[in-house]
Amino acid sequence: MSNPLRDMEKPDVIFCIGTNMTEAHPVAATRLKKALAKGAKMIVADPRVIGLAQKADIYMQLRVGSDSALLLAMANVIAEAGLIDEGFIDERTVKGETFLDHVKQFPPEWAEEITGVPAATIREAALLYGQADRGAIYYTLGITEHICGVDNVQSLCNLALMTGNIGREGTGINPMRGQNNIQGAGDCGALPNNYVGFQSVIDPENQAKFEKAYGRPMDREKGMTKVTALNLCGKGVHAMLIDGENTVVSDPDREHCEHALRALDHLVVIDIFMTETAELADVVLPATAWGETDGVCTNTERRVQRLRAAVPPQGDAKPDWWIVSQLAQRLGFSGFDYTHPKEVFNEICELSPIYYGLDWDRIEHSEYQWPVPEEGHPGTPRLHEESFINGRGIFSVVTYRDPAETISEEYPVWLTTGRRLESYHTRTQTGRAQGIEYLLPEERLEVHPADVQDWGLLDGEWARLSSPRGSVKVKVMATDRSPRGTVFASFSFADVPINILTGGGYDPATHTAELKVCPVRVEPVNN
Amino acid sequence: MNQNGHHPKQKTIILNGREVAFFEGETVYEVAQRNQQDIPTLCYDDRLEPFGGCRLCVVDVEGMRNPVASCTFQATPGLVVNTHTERIETHRKTLLEMVVSENRELEVDPLRGYASQELTDLVSLYEAQTGRFQGSQSGTTNTEDDNPFIFRDYDLCISCYRCVRVCAEEEGDYAISIMNRGFETQITTEFNGLLKDSACTFCGQCVQTCPTGALGDLKAMRAASIPLPIAKTRTICPYCGVGCSVDVLTKGDQIVGIHPAMDGPANEGALCIKGQFAFDFVQHGDRLKTPLIRGEDGRFHPASWDEALDRAADGFQKVEEQYGRHAVYGVASGRAPHEAAYTMQKFIRAGYGTHNIDNCSRA
Ligand code: SF4
Ligand code: SF4
Ligand code: FES
Numbered sequence: 001m002s003n004p005l006r007d008m009e010k011p012d013v014i015f016c017i018g019t020n021m022t023e024a025h026p027v028a029a030t031r032l033k034k035a036l037a038k039g040a041k042m043i044v045a046d047p048r049v050i051g052l053a054q055k056a057d058i059y060m061q062l063r064v065g066s067d068s069a070l071l072l073a074m075a076n077v078i079a080e081a082g083l084i085d086e087g088f089i090d091e092r093t094v095k096g097e098t099f100l101d102h103v104k105q106f107p108p109e110w111a112e113e114i115t116g117v118p119a120a121t122i123r124e125a126a127l128l129y130g131q132a133d134r135g136a137i138y139y140t141l142g143i144t145e146h147i148c149g150v151d152n153v154q155s156l157c158n159l160a161l162m163t164g165n166i167g168r169e170g171t172g173i174n175p176m177r178g179q180n181n182i183q184g185a186g187d188c189g190a191l192p193n194n195y196v197g198f199q200s201v202i203d204p205e206n207q208a209k210f211e212k213a214y215g216r217p218m219d220r221e222k223g224m225t226k227v228t229a230l231n232l233c234g235k236g237v238h239a240m241l242i243d244g245e246n247t248v249v250s251d252p253d254r255e256h257c258e259h260a261l262r263a264l265d266h267l268v269v270i271d272i273f274m275t276e277t278a279e280l281a282d283v284v285l286p287a288t289a290w291g292e293t294d295g296v297c298t299n300t301e302r303r304v305q306r307l308r309a310a311v312p313p314q315g316d317a318k319p320d321w322w323i324v325s326q327l328a329q330r331l332g333f334s335g336f337d338y339t340h341p342k343e344v345f346n347e348i349c350e351l352s353p354i355y356y357g358l359d360w361d362r363i364e365h366s367e368y369q370w371p372v373p374e375e376g377h378p379g380t381p382r383l384h385e386e387s388f389i390n391g392r393g394i395f396s397v398v399t400y401r402d403p404a405e406t407i408s409e410e411y412p413v414w415l416t417t418g419r420r421l422e423s424y425h426t427r428t429q430t431g432r433a434q435g436i437e438y439l440l441p442e443e444r445l446e447v448h449p450a451d452v453q454d455w456g457l458l459d460g461e462w463a464r465l466s467s468p469r470g471s472v473k474v475k476v477m478a479t480d481r482s483p484r485g486t487v488f489a490s491f492s493f494a495d496v497p498i499n500i501l502t503g504g505g506y507d508p509a510t511h512t513a514e515l516k517v518c519p520v521r522v523e524p525v526n527n
Numbered sequence: 528m529n530q531n532g533h534h535p536k537q538k539t540i541i542l543n544g545r546e547v548a549f550f551e552g553e554t555v556y557e558v559a560q561r562n563q564q565d566i567p568t569l570c571y572d573d574r575l576e577p578f579g580g581c582r583l584c585v586v587d588v589e590g591m592r593n594p595v596a597s598c599t600f601q602a603t604p605g606l607v608v609n610t611h612t613e614r615i616e617t618h619r620k621t622l623l624e625m626v627v628s629e630n631r632e633l634e635v636d637p638l639r640g641y642a643s644q645e646l647t648d649l650v651s652l653y654e655a656q657t658g659r660f661q662g663s664q665s666g667t668t669n670t671e672d673d674n675p676f677i678f679r680d681y682d683l684c685i686s687c688y689r690c691v692r693v694c695a696e697e698e699g700d701y702a703i704s705i706m707n708r709g710f711e712t713q714i715t716t717e718f719n720g721l722l723k724d725s726a727c728t729f730c731g732q733c734v735q736t737c738p739t740g741a742l743g744d745l746k747a748m749r750a751a752s753i754p755l756p757i758a759k760t761r762t763i764c765p766y767c768g769v770g771c772s773v774d775v776l777t778k779g780d781q782i783v784g785i786h787p788a789m790d791g792p793a794n795e796g797a798l799c800i801k802g803q804f805a806f807d808f809v810q811h812g813d814r815l816k817t818p819l820i821r822g823e824d825g826r827f828h829p830a831s832w833d834e835a836l837d838r839a840a841d842g843f844q845k846v847e848e849q850y851g852r853h854a855v856y857g858v859a860s861g862r863a864p865h866e867a868a869y870t871m872q873k874f875i876r877a878g879y880g881t882h883n884i885d886n887c888s889r890a
Contacts, residue, residue, distance in 0.1 A: 005769070005792075005793055006792075022728075024767065025767055025768065025769050026728065026730065026799035026800075027769045027771055027793070027794050027797045027798065027799055027802075028769050030697060030698055030699060030797055033698070033699030034697075034699070036699075037696075037699065176768060176769075177767075177768025178767060178768055178861070179767070179768060179861035179862050179887065180763065180764065180765050180766055180767060180768060180770065180861075180862055181860075181861055181862060181863065181864060181865070181868070182768060182861030182862075182886065182887065183768060184861075184864070184865045184868060185859050185860065185861045185863075185868040185886035185887075186886065187865070187868075188859075188865050188868035188869040188872060189868075189869065189872040189873075189876075189884075190857075190859035190868040190869075190871055190872045190884050190885065190886040191872075191884070191885060191886065192882045192883065192884060192885055193882070195872075195876075196869060196872070201882050210876065214873065214876055214877035215877070216877060216880055217880055218876065218880050219880055219881050219882060221882075222882055223875075223881055223882025223883040223884060223885075224856075224883060224885075225885055226856075226858055226885035226886075226887075229856045229883065229885070236850075236853070236854065237854055237855075237856050237883075238846045238849070238850045238854040238855075239842060239843050239846035239847075239854060239855045239856070240855075240856045240857070240858065241843070241855070241856075241857045241858070241871070241874065242857075242858040243857075243858065243859050243860045243863060243867055243868075243871050244860035244862055244863050244867070245858055245859075245860050245861070245862075245886075245887045265842070265845070265846050265849075266842030266843060266845070266846050268839045268842065268843075271815065272814055272815060273813055273814065273815060274813070274815060278815075281821070282820070282821050282838070282839075282842060283818070283819070283820055283821070283835055283838050283839040283842070284815065284818065284819040284827065285818050285835060285836075285839065286814070286815035286816060286817060286818060287815075287863070287867075289808070289809045289814070290762075290765035290809060290862075291762070291765075291775055291782055291806070291809045292809065293863075293864060295863075295864025295865060295866045295867070296864055296865040296866070297763055297770065297864055297865065298770075298865070299763070299768055299769060299770025299793055300768035300769060300770065301770075301793070303770060303792060303793060305763045305770055305772070306761075306762070306763075307762050307763055307864050308760050308761060308762045309760070310758075310760035310762065310775040310777050310782060311775075311777055311780050311781065311782055311809070311810070312780055314809075314810065314814040314816050315814070315815075315816020315817055316816055316817045316818070316832065317814070317815065317816065318832070319866070319867075320860070320863045320864070320866070320867030320870070320871075321864075321866035321867055321869075321870045323836075324867070324870040324871055324874050325870055326832070326836050327836055327839055327840055327843075327874065328870075328873075328874050328877070328878060330836055330837065330839075330840035331840050331843060331844060331878060333874065333877050333878040334877070335873065335877055336870070336873075336874075336877075338870075341864070341866045344865070344866040344869055344870060345865060345866060345869075347869070348865060348869050366772065366791070366792050367792070429765070429766075429805065429808040430801060430805045430808070431808075432807070432808040432811040432813060433804065433805035433806065433807050433808050434675065434746065434807055435674075435675030435676055435745075435746060435804060436800075436804070436805060438673075438674060438675050438723075439723065439729065439800075
């Protein structure tokens with residue numbers, strides 16, 4: 001997030017797109033509700049009538065995967081109405097003119113055709129955001145899990161840049177991070193393009209720095225993404241070390257994943273449970289869980305916080321860092337003689353400019369948000385206040401692209417996937433917490449009541465859902481949260497492996513899977 | 528600065544004989560808190576709008592005939608306030624006796640919730656007798672609600688409305704409402720039904736603010752009979768990227784419950800159902816407890832760490848020898864701590880000189 005969580009109580013206009021915040025990030029949503037109680041206005045764009053939509057002043061029910069068309073049209077309206085922040089564009093950005101020229105082609109009437117949102121509503125929403133003193137944008141996977149995920153994010157940046165809604169209290173572009181430490185995994189360099197602290201691997205200076213730190217020559221080409229690696233299993237990639245990720249269930253196109261992992265000569269999985277992915281391993285190594293492990297995590301607002309062990313590990317389980325270090329030492333790799341997580345964390349701080357002012361003891365009370373470039377620096381709750389990291393904010397000229405697969409006669413229904421309040425990811429954790437099944441005993445396919453009738457389905461009965469990659473059986477729930485022609489399910493239940501169906505495409509830049517959109521066929525199952 | 532250590536222009540009140548400064552808009556209660564003058568409260572939760580319902584926080588203000596509720600009374604220049612006069616203390620004791628007369632038990636297990644000891648503590652502080660007022664009890668236990676998280680024992684309810692207010696003001700959910708008034712008051716859900724059928728999201732906020740244990744954390748209460756002290760460990764919720772601070776409650780080696788951290792910077796006392804109630808996966812019987820190696824028979828066999836690590840290392844070595852250093856790939860976790868992700872990427876980079884490392888890239 002560019003802004004701290006506490007800023008969520010400060011905007012006068014809130015724009016939420018592709019985020020089911022009341023279910024996926026409930027405590028953050030309570031802050032938005034406080035802003036609303038103080039009189040803030042809210043725009044919500046989402047294919048489904050999610051909880052936030054019910055509280056919105058303007059709700060745009062856009063067709064799945066059409067976000068960038070909607071955002072282009074909003075930019076068009078803002079530009080046309082003269083609501084741009086010229087001073088900000090002049091002083092802080094580049095390519096503004098090109099962008100403003102570019103958006104002239106995309107009036108709301110054009111976007112109405114693609115998104116299904118009435119042009120008048122798009123206009124109204126754009127004017128509301130454009131006139132805001134403090135306009136803040138929030139988004140999640142609904143924006144990024146598309147083949148055009150990067151375009152979508154850039155479109156949001158364009159809106160914030162053209163209206164100067166960044167670098168101030170109650171504004172910003174704020175992605176809500178899904179997993180507790182997904183931000184931290186990136187911070188720590190678990191990325192094919194960056195060393196720890198987002199230092200690019202193609203920069204020769206960084207290469208020299210890390211050759212010295214790690215005591216060996218380093219490639220200057222980026223590594224491959226997980227998606228590419230899975231495609232190359234058995235054809236270039238022959239061994240994998242997977243730490244605590246249930247790839248088989250959470251990634252798209254499950255059959256492809258299983259097939260890939262089986263093609264490896266060697267698979268080692270570190271996890272706390274025997275997951276579907278661990279089942280395929282040659283060696284499974286038991287890790288300590290949350291509550292048993294001392295360490296550090298970083299939340300969605302870049303706050304660096306201590307995790308503390310409260311109980312001893314189960315059985316012989318060991319911390320991940322210990323397991324990986326032992327393995328490294330057996331292979332003769334140097335620099336793995338850690339005896340305490342503190343030594344690992346202090347090395348992270350030493351090597352990354354954004355953590356350089358931190359160490360294990362300094363983060364005791366959770367008060368720092370990175371970047372913390374030197375000792376004594378107070379941290380950076382709000383990014384881009386004076387300038388952007390690379391100097392100026394760059395407008396991107398994006399256009400609209402259709403999803404990788406669009407509905408057809410054979411697969412006439414849009415399936416979109418997501419998360420539910422009570423369950424988390426592949427339920428390896430929430431599925432084992434007592435009581436959760438009381439609220440969420442099984443997966444349901446959410447279908448508009450009129451579609452339930454038209455397609456010959458019955459509320460509470462089984463349906464078959466098919467895509468070009470496979471089919472699954474799931475019970476139907478009639479609800480007008482779903483729009484006509486679009487159905488929803490989560491990917492949390494192993495017995496309804498929704499990700500067998502998804503996976504028609506990837507964002508060419510980030511290789512994020514198109515998990516949000518997939519054309520399917522829905523039929524009743526009679527038995 | 529004058530002798531009392533504040534700027535002469537700053538506005539002040541006289542609090543228990545001492546001149547103290549206050550900020551614009553502060554209540555007398557807040558000024559007293561800042562100056563370590565402890566005033567007892569029951570309906571007060573500093574996250575919520577002051578309510579002025581229990582009147583336990585009353586103080587004497589010079590020139591006013593009746594004691595005033597300090598939690599709602601704004602400080603004004605020159606106010607002379609006494610927080611612990613004999614009259615006030617007697618008044619508080621009487622009030623507490625009235626309150627406890629509505630309650631059938633005073634021994635409330637601390638596992639019921641974060642604030643569950645507030646009433647009990649005050650009653651012992653003021654040595655308030657029970658049974659002086661035989662008013663009809665307010666509320667009865669809702670035994671029909673079979674939800675596995677929230678215990679509803681309205682016999683203990685003192686109608687402080689903290690649960691109602693936290694739900695409305697902090698959660699914005701309006702799942703709890705109030706039926707009737709006075710001794711007949713009953714805190715209930717919309718339509719007096721099951722929480723499951725209401726707007727309740729089981730965030731547990733009402734449980735944690737209840738000062739009497741009328742609302743309780745059912746999952747934590749399962750451990751009430753374990754005869755060990757409760758220890759608290761501050762950490763961060765293991766679920767989503769909001770990063771709420773929690774205190775893990777343990778008895779011996781067992782995790783028994785979770786309290787929200789009121790001073791957690793991300794959550795300021797709030798939690799959701801996952802952070803509040805979904806902690807017990809940690810000590811679930813399904814946990815992997817020993818390394819496993821796949822045998823010739825294709826099945827997993829338990830192994831020692833030495834055997835398992837040797838076998839794991841051996842496989843990587845062979846692959847590197849046969850296919851080169853680019854044939855090894857690492858996937859780090861978005862759920863494990865920094866130290867896991869960092870050693871994972873270092874394993875690949877320092878070990879193979881490649882950048883064949885990624886994490887679960889879903890934002
Ligand atoms: S249930 Fe608890 S918090 Fe709610 S009004 Fe009664 S005593 Fe107060
Ligand atoms: S308590 Fe809920 S909102 Fe807070 S970090 Fe945990 S899962 Fe996220
Ligand atoms: S705390 Fe002031 S009236 Fe209850």
